[in-house]
Amino acid sequence: MKALLLVDIQNGFCPGGNLPVLDGHEVVPIANRLIESGKYDLIVASQDWHPAGHGSFASSHPGKQPFELGTLSGKPQMMWPDHCVQGTTDAELHPDLKMGKIDLILQKGENHSVDSYSAFRDNDQDALTGLAHFLEGQEVTDLDVCGLATDYCVKFSALDATEMMPGVRVRFIEDASRGISPEGVAAAIEEMREHGIDIITSRQVLDG
Numbered sequence: 001m002k003a004l005l006l007v008d009i010q011n012g013f014c015p016g017g018n019l020p021v022l023d024g025h026e027v028v029p030i031a032n033r034l035i036e037s038g039k040y041d042l043i044v045a046s047q048d049w050h051p052a053g054h055g056s057f058a059s060s061h062p063g064k065q066p067f068e069l070g071t072l073s074g075k076p077q078m079m080w081p082d083h084c085v086q087g088t089t090d091a092e093l094h095p096d097l098k099m100g101k102i103d104l105i106l107q108k109g110e111n112h113s114v115d116s117y118s119a120f121r122d123n124d125q126d127a128l129t130g131l132a133h134f135l136e137g138q139e140v141t142d143l144d145v146c147g148l149a150t151d152y153c154v155k156f157s158a159l160d161a162t163e164m165m166p167g168v169r170v171r172f173i174e175d176a177s178r179g180i181s182p183e184g185v186a187a188a189i190e191e192m193r194e195h196g197i198d199i200i201t202s203r204q205v206l207d208g
Protein backbone atom coordinates (compact mmCIF):
# COMPACT_ATOMS: atom_id res chain seq x y z
CA MET A 1 0.00 0.00 0.00
CA LYS A 2 1.26 3.44 -0.93
CA ALA A 3 0.28 6.34 1.32
CA LEU A 4 0.56 10.11 1.15
CA LEU A 5 0.83 12.24 4.29
CA LEU A 6 -0.14 15.89 3.77
CA VAL A 7 1.21 17.82 6.73
CA ASP A 8 -0.60 20.88 8.07
CA ILE A 9 -1.80 22.44 4.79
CA GLN A 10 -3.83 24.92 6.80
CA ASN A 11 -4.80 28.57 6.47
CA GLY A 12 -2.60 29.41 9.46
CA PHE A 13 0.55 28.44 7.56
CA CYS A 14 -0.40 30.20 4.32
CA PRO A 15 -0.15 33.93 3.52
CA GLY A 16 -2.84 35.73 5.54
CA GLY A 17 -2.59 33.14 8.32
CA ASN A 18 -1.18 33.61 11.80
CA LEU A 19 2.08 31.72 11.20
CA PRO A 20 2.51 32.19 7.47
CA VAL A 21 5.14 30.21 5.63
CA LEU A 22 6.51 32.03 2.57
CA ASP A 23 4.46 30.93 -0.46
CA GLY A 24 2.83 28.23 1.65
CA HIS A 25 -0.30 28.31 -0.50
CA GLU A 26 1.76 27.21 -3.52
CA VAL A 27 1.75 23.64 -2.23
CA VAL A 28 -2.03 23.40 -2.62
CA PRO A 29 -2.27 22.83 -6.41
CA ILE A 30 0.67 20.43 -6.21
CA ALA A 31 -0.94 18.51 -3.35
CA ASN A 32 -4.16 18.39 -5.38
CA ARG A 33 -2.36 16.86 -8.35
CA LEU A 34 -0.87 14.22 -6.03
CA ILE A 35 -4.27 13.56 -4.45
CA GLU A 36 -5.94 13.15 -7.84
CA SER A 37 -3.08 11.18 -9.42
CA GLY A 38 -4.43 7.79 -8.44
CA LYS A 39 -0.92 6.87 -7.29
CA TYR A 40 -1.90 6.50 -3.63
CA ASP A 41 -4.03 3.87 -1.92
CA LEU A 42 -4.36 5.97 1.20
CA ILE A 43 -4.19 9.71 1.88
CA VAL A 44 -3.87 11.22 5.36
CA ALA A 45 -3.85 14.92 6.23
CA SER A 46 -2.59 16.22 9.56
CA GLN A 47 -4.01 19.34 11.17
CA ASP A 48 -2.27 21.45 13.82
CA TRP A 49 -5.08 21.86 16.34
CA HIS A 50 -4.19 23.87 19.42
CA PRO A 51 -6.40 24.90 22.32
CA ALA A 52 -6.51 28.67 22.90
CA GLY A 53 -3.64 29.70 25.17
CA HIS A 54 -1.47 26.74 24.08
CA GLY A 55 1.92 26.54 25.79
CA SER A 56 3.79 26.96 22.48
CA PHE A 57 2.31 30.43 22.01
CA ALA A 58 4.51 33.39 23.00
CA SER A 59 1.34 35.04 24.29
CA SER A 60 1.15 32.37 27.01
CA HIS A 61 4.57 33.43 28.35
CA PRO A 62 4.74 36.98 29.78
CA GLY A 63 7.61 38.94 28.22
CA LYS A 64 8.20 36.48 25.39
CA GLN A 65 8.00 37.46 21.73
CA PRO A 66 7.16 35.12 18.86
CA PHE A 67 10.21 33.34 17.35
CA GLU A 68 12.20 33.64 20.59
CA LEU A 69 13.33 30.51 22.34
CA GLY A 70 11.49 29.85 25.59
CA THR A 71 10.63 26.83 27.69
CA LEU A 72 7.59 24.59 27.91
CA SER A 73 7.26 22.03 30.70
CA GLY A 74 10.96 22.58 31.45
CA LYS A 75 12.18 21.96 27.90
CA PRO A 76 13.39 24.40 25.22
CA GLN A 77 10.47 25.51 23.05
CA MET A 78 10.20 27.91 20.16
CA MET A 79 7.68 30.60 21.00
CA TRP A 80 5.15 30.81 18.18
CA PRO A 81 2.51 33.37 17.37
CA ASP A 82 -0.97 32.15 18.36
CA HIS A 83 -1.89 29.85 15.46
CA CYS A 84 -4.26 27.08 14.39
CA VAL A 85 -6.55 27.50 17.38
CA GLN A 86 -9.27 24.83 17.37
CA GLY A 87 -12.43 25.91 15.61
CA THR A 88 -10.95 29.02 13.96
CA THR A 89 -10.50 29.69 10.23
CA ASP A 90 -6.74 29.72 10.87
CA ALA A 91 -6.91 26.02 11.81
CA GLU A 92 -8.95 24.92 8.80
CA LEU A 93 -7.28 23.01 6.00
CA HIS A 94 -6.75 25.28 2.99
CA PRO A 95 -10.14 25.72 1.30
CA ASP A 96 -8.78 24.78 -2.15
CA LEU A 97 -7.38 21.45 -0.96
CA LYS A 98 -9.30 18.56 -2.54
CA MET A 99 -10.73 16.97 0.56
CA GLY A 100 -12.90 14.33 -1.09
CA LYS A 101 -10.10 11.78 -1.46
CA ILE A 102 -8.52 12.34 1.97
CA ASP A 103 -9.13 9.17 4.01
CA LEU A 104 -8.15 10.47 7.44
CA ILE A 105 -7.68 13.87 9.02
CA LEU A 106 -5.48 13.60 12.06
CA GLN A 107 -5.40 16.40 14.60
CA LYS A 108 -2.39 17.08 16.80
CA GLY A 109 -1.08 19.64 19.27
CA GLU A 110 -4.09 19.45 21.56
CA ASN A 111 -2.13 18.95 24.77
CA HIS A 112 -1.57 22.40 26.29
CA SER A 113 1.77 21.55 27.88
CA VAL A 114 3.65 19.90 25.01
CA ASP A 115 4.03 20.80 21.34
CA SER A 116 3.55 18.22 18.62
CA TYR A 117 5.37 18.87 15.37
CA SER A 118 5.19 15.27 14.21
CA ALA A 119 1.95 13.73 13.02
CA PHE A 120 3.06 10.52 14.81
CA ARG A 121 3.74 11.66 18.40
CA ASP A 122 4.33 14.69 20.58
CA ASN A 123 7.69 16.43 20.93
CA ASP A 124 8.44 14.48 24.14
CA GLN A 125 8.11 11.34 21.97
CA ASP A 126 5.62 10.24 24.57
CA ALA A 127 1.97 10.40 23.51
CA LEU A 128 1.28 8.66 20.19
CA THR A 129 -1.32 9.93 17.75
CA GLY A 130 -2.02 6.39 16.51
CA LEU A 131 -0.88 7.18 12.96
CA ALA A 132 1.92 4.57 12.93
CA HIS A 133 -0.46 1.81 14.05
CA PHE A 134 -3.05 2.96 11.54
CA LEU A 135 -0.58 2.87 8.64
CA GLU A 136 0.83 -0.46 9.74
CA GLY A 137 -2.69 -1.84 10.02
CA GLN A 138 -3.26 -0.77 6.41
CA GLU A 139 -0.03 -2.57 5.46
CA VAL A 140 1.55 0.59 4.12
CA THR A 141 4.93 -0.10 2.51
CA ASP A 142 5.61 3.35 1.05
CA LEU A 143 4.92 6.73 2.59
CA ASP A 144 5.40 10.07 0.84
CA VAL A 145 5.41 13.16 3.06
CA CYS A 146 4.94 16.82 2.10
CA GLY A 147 3.27 20.03 3.23
CA LEU A 148 4.00 22.78 5.77
CA ALA A 149 6.41 23.49 7.24
CA THR A 150 9.42 21.59 5.86
CA ASP A 151 11.71 22.58 8.76
CA TYR A 152 9.21 21.68 11.50
CA CYS A 153 6.18 19.47 11.13
CA VAL A 154 7.11 17.89 7.80
CA LYS A 155 10.64 17.01 8.92
CA PHE A 156 9.58 15.64 12.30
CA SER A 157 6.83 13.58 10.69
CA ALA A 158 9.14 12.10 8.06
CA LEU A 159 11.85 11.27 10.63
CA ASP A 160 9.32 9.63 12.95
CA ALA A 161 7.97 7.61 10.04
CA THR A 162 11.40 6.06 9.46
CA GLU A 163 11.98 5.49 13.18
CA MET A 164 8.54 4.17 14.12
CA MET A 165 7.82 2.14 10.99
CA PRO A 166 11.10 0.47 10.07
CA GLY A 167 10.83 -1.17 6.66
CA VAL A 168 8.51 1.48 5.27
CA ARG A 169 10.09 3.44 2.43
CA VAL A 170 9.74 7.15 3.23
CA ARG A 171 10.12 9.93 0.67
CA PHE A 172 9.92 13.72 1.03
CA ILE A 173 8.27 15.59 -1.86
CA GLU A 174 10.26 18.80 -1.98
CA ASP A 175 8.19 20.93 -4.38
CA ALA A 176 5.00 20.06 -2.48
CA SER A 177 6.47 21.59 0.69
CA ARG A 178 7.53 25.03 1.95
CA GLY A 179 9.50 25.97 5.07
CA ILE A 180 9.78 28.71 7.65
CA SER A 181 13.48 29.59 7.10
CA PRO A 182 15.77 28.82 4.13
CA GLU A 183 18.57 27.61 6.44
CA GLY A 184 16.07 25.49 8.33
CA VAL A 185 14.85 23.93 5.10
CA ALA A 186 18.39 23.13 3.91
CA ALA A 187 19.26 21.54 7.27
CA ALA A 188 15.98 19.61 7.36
CA ILE A 189 16.56 18.17 3.89
CA GLU A 190 20.07 17.13 4.86
CA GLU A 191 18.82 15.50 8.07
CA MET A 192 16.07 13.64 6.24
CA ARG A 193 18.56 12.44 3.62
CA GLU A 194 20.92 11.19 6.37
CA HIS A 195 18.04 9.14 7.77
CA GLY A 196 17.49 7.38 4.45
CA ILE A 197 14.56 9.48 3.26
CA ASP A 198 14.55 10.01 -0.50
CA ILE A 199 14.12 13.61 -1.62
CA ILE A 200 11.86 13.63 -4.66
CA THR A 201 9.63 15.91 -6.72
CA SER A 202 5.93 15.58 -7.43
CA ARG A 203 6.87 14.99 -11.09
CA GLN A 204 8.59 11.75 -10.06
CA VAL A 205 5.38 10.61 -8.36
CA LEU A 206 3.16 11.58 -11.28
CA ASP A 207 5.47 10.00 -13.88
CA GLY A 208 6.29 6.98 -11.72
Ligand code: VGL
Pocket residue numbers: 007008013048080117148149150151152153154
Ligand atom coordinates in the same frame (compact mmCIF):
# COMPACT_ATOMS: atom_id res chain seq x y z
C1 VGL B 1 4.23 24.00 12.73
C2 VGL B 1 5.27 25.48 14.11
C3 VGL B 1 4.29 25.35 15.04
C4 VGL B 1 4.21 23.26 11.43
C5 VGL B 1 3.21 23.86 13.66
O1 VGL B 1 3.13 22.81 10.98
O2 VGL B 1 5.31 23.10 10.84
N1 VGL B 1 5.26 24.79 12.97
N2 VGL B 1 3.25 24.55 14.81
Ligand code: ZN
Pocket residue numbers: 048050056080083084109
Ligand atom coordinates in the same frame (compact mmCIF):
# COMPACT_ATOMS: atom_id res chain seq x y z
ZN1 ZN C 1 1.60 24.54 16.13
